[in-house]
Amino acid sequence: MIDLIISILRSGTPLVYVTLAGVIAQRAGVWNLGLEGLMIIGACATVLGIIVTGNFYVAMAIAMLLCMLASALLWFVIDRLKANPIIAGLGLTGLGIGGTALAVQAIYGSLSAVNAPIGVPRIGPLFGPFAPLSIFVLALPFVVFGMWVLLRRTRFGLRLAAAGEHPFAARSVGVNPSRMRLVALLAGGVLAAIGGAELAAGSLNLFAQNMTSGRGFMAFAAVIFGAGHPIGATLAAFFFSVVSALGIRAQLSFGDALPHDLLQALPYVATVFGVWLSGKLRGGLRAAGGGFGELRDN
């Protein structure tokens, strides 16, 4: 049982951090489909940074910086150049996946996985069987709670939401919606970097090409499933990782009786289910036939 909990926490934690990045962007009115790309940049930069500097914290700072830079690029393209957020987000994702592959190949001359000597600091023996979990797992409840306070219990959160929902209302009280979007995307860059770091260096301490395998998109789906609420989205993200963990568990129990490749599809199916359910319950968050879903700004 404890094994199961640990495996859920391990697979769920990176997803939740990236989901929170999506939540804050969604609050500011940006559909961030670049999460996948940010996450893999975070993962790759952390592992390579650890290898080069030997220090996790320096590596983490580099990863955050790079993800903020990528977020700023995304902001520039969709806010200043009015590009379509969905396509631009997919572009950023492609840049992340391709760029990290290129970086690994440039340094190691091949595309095999890269191992780091150390990873995210673990929480230690004080926590008994949970000792091998990383500090980011421990920090998670505080981060989620902090995000909830920030978005739902502060004036800043209201202004962010106003900038997303009704940019004109924000402008008419002197809030610059475009700057709010930048702030939200930069904060999302930091969170996605943590998510990527946790994925790569939270337990295995390695980076492999394309290792996010759709987790960024799942995080995006968790934002929808969780109605953009920090806690709801966190629960949605954990729901996806529970499904995934149960799939692995089923595989271990039944062995070859179940096609193992199809069990791997379970989290993706769960994601579709989650998005379907939230569409059913609340109607789509995005307006129907809304052309190219451009940022609203009147």
Add this chain to the structure above:
Amino acid sequence: MAAHALACRAIGVTYGSLKALDDVSVAFAPGQIHAVVGQNGAGKTTFARVVAGLVAPSSGSVEVSGNSVLPGNVAASRAQGVELVHQSFALPPSFTVAEALEFGFTGKGALYSRPQLLRRWQSHLAALDVSVAPSARIRDLPVEAQQGVEIARALVTDAKILILDEPTAVLSPTGIEALFQRVRRLKAQGVTILLILHKIREVLAVADTVTVLRGGKLVAGPLPVADVTAPLLATLIVGEAVAGASGDVAAALGAGEISHTAHRGLDSRPKVADLNALSTRPDPEGPALAEASLAIRAGEIVGVAGVEGNGQRTLVRALAGLVETTAGTQHLAGVGSEKLTLAERRRLGLRIIPFERNVEGLSLTSSLWENWVARQLVEGKLLSFIAPRRIREACDRALRAWSVRYETSTQRAGSLSGGNAQKVILAREVDDDAKLIIAAQPTRGLDIGATAFVWQSLRAAAARGSGVLVISSDLDELFDISDRIVVMLSGRIVAEFTAPFDLGAVGAAMTGAR
């Protein structure tokens, strides 16, 4: 002499090649109610937004109480005590009232608990006599309450100058009276009020001074209201006369007198639409229709009055078949139509000029010919072949017949002015096969010339035998063109009047006070 509360010097605003404001210099004395009037497109809203810092002027400067204000900066204007109440309210619909008040607040308490927030704004609302629960969601509020919240939002900081942009456009006559009371109270507290208006009657009722804009230029003002008369103001607002439409101009300006169309005795004509105790599901944009009965006869113009959000949109959707009906019957051109799709209804002769011209009426990024031909394509088969060149030629003929000013049928609809855009919709929706024409807010945002054109077109359509249903929140408009007026309240049709109409009686029906 006391300093001016607000002084604007040589303000100019250009959008592309259009001069929205041109060298406007005007100063307002403190502690008074100043009306700024002009027809649509005269630059009133732009003027208000420049003063509030929402629009950066390309030239000129603004001074508040003698201090010059950083142009195009809302925070700077707000710091000087300038607040703007928008025509279409700037309140995020998902916010609660308390949140909507809080997010523009600049004082202490940026971190709060929910009870704190409610308490903080409960007293503010009470002090302003706005009777709305602070925990209510904006999207659930009727428009008059939303306006109260919007005014309360503008007063969360210590406002010295309050600008209200066309605040009366969405209100019932009683709502307008209540608003004027509120404005007078604020004036008594020393707030300088700028009221953007376009009805002369309202100017004369509430303002101390009046300033007239026309075509982005200052025409006159501020003139003491005691020194002006309705005809003088009308002349100032319109400039040269609009050909052959003096009655319509007076109606469009709300210049006191209301013209009366005599009831034309159309009772024997066939019914083009007949709703019998029709009820619907609630619509996302308003209440459900509740046992609405309404008949429109060929050649008749029926007006629908009511404060916005009382089921007018649902009524149009019900006639269009875009909302599910739960009880009752409806007939269109004599055919039972509850089960028909909109395309089938259009084949029977239903035409719709929808509420939102730029969203529901036209695709602004599509070409004129595509916009124009859409109805015919929908009525035909999906896979039928088309010849674009021939369609463009037919479109050219139609647009010319409706005297649309345009360059080519391949230009985007968004490049036309409001009046010309509405003419494109008329060219599509008003034809000889039209049995019932629904015209929802057909003149909103149009200048007086275009308004008169739309009215004349609808009258002509009725004269050719179409039934016309006009939905408007402008009673002057309804009084001017309707043979009969029904009043909607909470999804019901609560009263019916025939010409000549009485403003007091219709206004009372709109708020349910009989």
Add this chain to the structure above:
Amino acid sequence: MQDQVALILRTLVFIIIAILLCAVIFQIAGFSAPLMLQSVVDGAFLRQGALPQALRWGIPLFITAAGVALSFRVGFFNIGAQGQFYMGAIFAAVAAELMRGAPAPIVVPLCLLSGMLGGALWALWPGLLRVRSGTDEVITTMMGNFIAGLILVWITSGPLKDPSGSGQQASSRPLEAAYRLSTSTGISPIIIGIAVLVGVVMWLLVNRTAFGVLAGLSGRNGTMVAWQGARIDRLGLWSFAISGALAGLAGTIEFMGPNGRIASGFLPTHGFTAILIALVANLSVIGTAFVALFFGGLASAALYLPVMAGLPAAAIDIINAAIALFITAKSATLERLFKLRRAAR
């Protein structure tokens, strides 16, 4: 006409910006950016035999992109071309397996049809979820890609597994030569014929039918078309089905043509590239054909780079991604420049 010139200019400017961004990334990663770009251009367009290679890769891309363009035109973000491409290939492979031994004139058309059916079905479920319950199609089609990828892994390592196959990539048994649409060159009269047919039919559908005009209107403003009485859900479902069928057809052609078998994870960037082609071509059918040739060249360069120039193939993915990042951008500055030029005339 002038609008179109402006559009093409804008597209070119943003592609150049994207390539500059790539150059920066290459340089940071430690490659020589000029050498890299030079090699890409060589591999894509200048080396001997570049054109047939561009055609070989461009034709399936064009077919998929023509479908993607249609669904974007109607305003639906069907980004599931990759999954629909896989499902088309899978359906065709299963059909071929079931009919093993039957005469080619029966098997080939039935395989093509079944591939289109597979792609269409894989597009229809997100389409139905979209129009019936408002489920966001971006997520569902994206998840469909991952799921289809795993189904492909399962089918090539299970039911259709080639027992003689070795190596890391599981693949199906090779298709009998009689059923092949082309040799590994990927170019044959029948494949070119199919591409031309797709082009003509799609051009007619988009430009010469009521469906085409209403689809375009509905993509730009669905509310307006709904108020005209058009059934947006029906337009949407048809566009999903057609775009899925075309992606499936492309998958079938890859399977029955150049590849001759299906392998797990084959052509993993096909769908994304097709989306890009549709966008660069501004959703026009004719434009799609030319742009597909360009990206077909890039795709062939991805094979050329590691072998001939010793450079990573990921460079092509990065170029594509950077173009995606910028391709929908608008620039007020550019538009002003163009307006000034027009005014000066």
